[in-house]
Amino acid sequence: MAGTSDAMEMKQNGHGSPEIETFPMTKFQMLKNLLVISFAFCFLFTAFQSLSNLQSTLNKEEGVGTGGLAILYASLVVSCMFTPSVAIAKLGCKWTIALSMCCYVVYMAANFYAVWALMVPASIIIGFGAATLWSAKCTYLTQMAVWYSKLTGATQDDIVNRFFGFFFMFFQTSQIWGNLISSEIFSQRPENESLYLDLSESELKSCGANFDPTIEENKTTLKKPELEKVYTVCGIYTGCAVVAVIIIVVLLDKIKLDKDNHDQYGKFSFDTLIATFSHWWRSPYQKLLMVLTFYSGVEQGFVGGDYTKSYIGCALGIWNIGYIMICYGVVDAACSFLFGRLVQFVGHIPFFILAFLLHGGVQITLMLWVPDPDRVYLFYIFAALWGMGDAVIQTQINAYYGYLFTDHSEAAFSNYRLWESLGFILAFGYGNFVRTDIKLYLTFTVLVVGMYLYGVTEYLERRARKSAANISEKTKL
Numbered sequence: 001m002a003g004t005s006d007a008m009e010m011k012q013n014g015h016g017s018p019e020i021e022t023f024p025m026t027k028f029q030m031l032k033n034l035l036v037i038s039f040a041f042c043f044l045f046t047a048f049q050s051l052s053n054l055q056s057t058l059n060k061e062e063g064v065g066t067g068g069l070a071i072l073y074a075s076l077v078v079s080c081m082f083t084p085s086v087a088i089a090k091l092g093c094k095w096t097i098a099l100s101m102c103c104y105v106v107y108m109a110a111n112f113y114a115v116w117a118l119m120v121p122a123s124i125i126i127g128f129g130a131a132t133l134w135s136a137k138c139t140y141l142t143q144m145a146v147w148y149s150k151l152t153g154a155t156q157d158d159i160v161n162r163f164f165g166f167f168f169m170f171f172q173t174s175q176i177w178g179n180l181i182s183s184e185i186f187s188q189r190p191e192n193e194s195l196y197l198d199l200s201e202s203e204l205k206s207c208g209a210n211f212d213p214t215i216e217e218n219k220t221t222l223k224k225p226e227l228e229k230v231y232t233v234c235g236i237y238t239g240c241a242v243v244a245v246i247i248i249v250v251l252l253d254k255i256k257l258d259k260d261n262h263d264q265y266g267k268f269s270f271d272t273l274i275a276t277f278s279h280w281w282r283s284p285y286q287k288l289l290m291v292l293t294f295y296s297g298v299e300q301g302f303v304g305g306d307y308t309k310s311y312i313g314c315a316l317g318i319w320n321i322g323y324i325m326i327c328y329g330v331v332d333a334a335c336s337f338l339f340g341r342l343v344q345f346v347g348h349i350p351f352f353i354l355a356f357l358l359h360g361g362v363q364i365t366l367m368l369w370v371p372d373p374d375r376v377y378l379f380y381i382f383a384a385l386w387g388m389g390d391a392v393i394q395t396q397i398n399a400y401y402g403y404l405f406t407d408h409s410e411a412a413f414s415n416y417r418l419w420e421s422l423g424f425i426l427a428f429g430y431g432n433f434v435r436t437d438i439k440l441y442l443t444f445t446v447l448v449v450g451m452y453l454y455g456v457t458e459y460l461e462r463r464a465r466k467s468a469a470n471i472s473e474k475t476k477l
Contacts (some may be wrong), residue, residue, distance in 0.1 A: 023147045029253060030144045034163055036251045037097070037137060038170035044101055044244035045171060047108055047237035049304070050178025053325050056309040056431060057318045058224060059114040066305055066431035068119040072107075073297070073424035075127020080418040081273045083128060084135035085410045093143075093255060096136035098248045101241065103129025108238040112231060131417050138413040141167060142402045143257055158344045160402040161395070165340010168395045172336050172387075175329020178240075182233050183322025186225045199373070204315060208371045209437040211310035225318065276418070279411035285404050286412065288457040289397070290419050292450030296393050297423020298443050299359060303328065303386050305428055307366075310436040312379055315371035320379075328383040328390075335391035340399070348400060349458060351392045356451045358389035363444045367437055404461065 025033075055065030087096045103126045110122035141163050149159040199207075206212070224230070280286050308321045316324075339351055362385050372378070397416070405412030423446075430439070 023151060024255060025144075025147065025253065027148060027151055030148050033253050033255075034141065034144060034166060036247060037140065038167050040097075040101070040244045040247040040252070041137070041167070042170045042174045042177075043240045043247065044104055045174040046178040046181075047240040048104055049174055050182055050322070050325075051108065051111060051234075051237055053179065053304050053308050053321060054182060054318070056305045057313045057321065058230065059111070059119075060224075060309075062116065063432040064114050064116060064119055066428045067116075068114075068123040069301075069305070070425050070429040070431075071120060072123040072127045072130070073421040073428065075124045076130045076421040077127075077418055077425070079128040079131035080135075080414045080421065081276050084132050084414045084417075085275065087132040088136055088139060088257075088410060093136045093140040093257075094248065094252050095254075096132050097140070097252070098245055100129040100133035100136065101245045101248065103133075105238060105241045105245065108234065108241050111234045111237075131414070131421075134417050135410060135413045138398065138402070138416070139257065139409050140255065142406065142409045143255060145402065146258065146406065155344075156406065157399075157403045161340050161343045161399040164399045164402065165337055165343075165395050168340070168391070168398070169333050169337030172329055172333035172391065172394075175332060175387075176326050178237070179322035179325040179329060181236055181322075183319060183326070185229050185233050186319040186322070199315065204372065205370055207314035208311055208369060209367050209435075209440060210370075211306075211314055211436045213309075213432045213434075275411055276414050279405075279408055280415050283405070283408075283412075285457050285461065286415055288453045288460075289400070290415075290453075291446065292393075292454045293397060293416055293419040294423040295443075295446045295450040296397060297420040297425075298427050298446050299386075299390065299393065299423075301424045301427020301431075302439060302443050303383075303390070305431050306436055306439055307383070307386070311366070311371050311382075315373055316376065316379065324379050324383050327380045328387040330387075331384040332387035332391045332394075335388045336395050339391055340395050343396070343399070348396050349455075351396050352451060352454055355389040355392035355396075356447065358385050358392075359447055360444065362386055362389070363440050363447070367440050 052069060055069055057065075059065030059068070084096075087100075091099065107122045107126040110118045142160060145160040145163045146156060148154075148163075149156045152159070206215070280290070308325065312321050312324050343351060362382055366382065369378070401412050401416055402409065426442075427439075
């Protein structure tokens with residue numbers, strides 16, 4: 001970096017004499033860049049995540065909201081196959097992140113007039129931007145973690161977990177700010193009007209797991225707010241996305257990845273598609289983690305598209321969605337940070353078990369529970385428990401990918417976004433056609449299978465490390 005000296009690490013060369021390894025940044029600069037990316041993503045997803053939570057209710061006419069989200073993630077799948085490695089090679093991580101965020105600005109603006117003619121192209125654009133955004137972010141953070149671990153002497157797995165835990169702490173707070181904005185604006189009601197819906201017992205029984213989006217009567221409680229309020233929310237969200245772009249452009253440092261073969265990713269061709277699937281085909285760990293990664297998309301799609309609509313919106317009203325999702329975001333953010341710190345002491349496995357128990361338990365409960373406006377606290381409790389489980393899924397899968405696939409991080413994280421996006425496509429694609437109880441059965445099944453295959457991955461990876469250690473010991477003898 002201009003104006004600063006490279007960070008250095010002393011180590012022994014093959015002759016036993018000291019050798020200095022230099023790094024492009026100091027520890028302070030690495031931590032500064034981690035903070036910059038975290039803040040920028042917080043601003044961006046304050047807008048996007050909160051707007052996504054409202055799509056199934058705010059833009060429910062003709063299925064524009066969830067239909068647009070399904071198109072978005074389908075576009076992301078295609079983009080994962082072609083563009084991330086090319087964009088990172090040509091533009092570098094910094095400018096890939098900045099330009100990808102501009103795609104989100106387009107999507108925010110399209111929501112001012114949410115019709116198919118605008119939402120389809122906007123969803124395609126953001127889908128392509130999302131693939132490059134997340135791949136570049138994961139590659140950037142992983143590279144920072146590798147350098148930082150070498151400078152500090154800490155294990156790479158520990159630092160990767162800390163960096164991703166810190167990032168997702170900030171990232172998940174976006175649920176707080178974005179949902180607070182929407183709820184405060186949408187909840188402005190006449191003094192004589194109740195904050196909750198006044199529904200009969202039969203109407204409440206049609207909510208929750210029994211919610212059927214194909215029945216017109218079930219949509220009467222999901223009344224869209226006044227256009228003036230919708231425009232205000234969309235304007236604030238668009239402004240947040242623009243601020244995120246400015247933060248990256250002005251404050252984030254450029255980096256050069258530690259790759260001798262980085263230039264091979266610089267051509268836009270089917271080679272990148274082949275490289276993505278080649279990594280999947282050749283890596284048994286990637287294949288085993290595919291289902292759990294797929295579940296990551298399914299579970300986020302359910303809580304953002306179905307819990308908000310079938311439970312909160314149907315039983316309490318659309319203006320209460322934001323308040324309850326704030327609870328989800330607070331718990332998610334706090335646990336993301338906490339789990340990222342604790343994993344160095346207990347490892348990944350206890351946290352994945354915790355996520356299985358939390359999400360599995362909540363899903364079984366939601367299958368049986370009839371939403372009751374007189375027990376509003378239950379809506380918050382279920383959201384909090386889901387957020388705690390999501391904190392594990394998001395931080396630990398990302399960190400586990402960074403740990404397992406350090407030498408192929410771009411291809412690995414492209415696979416991550418690919419399979420996660422397929423989960424989103426499923427969750428949003430059938431959102432307007434399938435009863436909520438069927439969605440819960442499917443989500444639970446994917447969870448069980450995904451966690452089982454994760455366990456197999458842990459077993460194989462530990463056995464491989466033990467075998468390598470034994471061979472190393474015999475070589476020394």
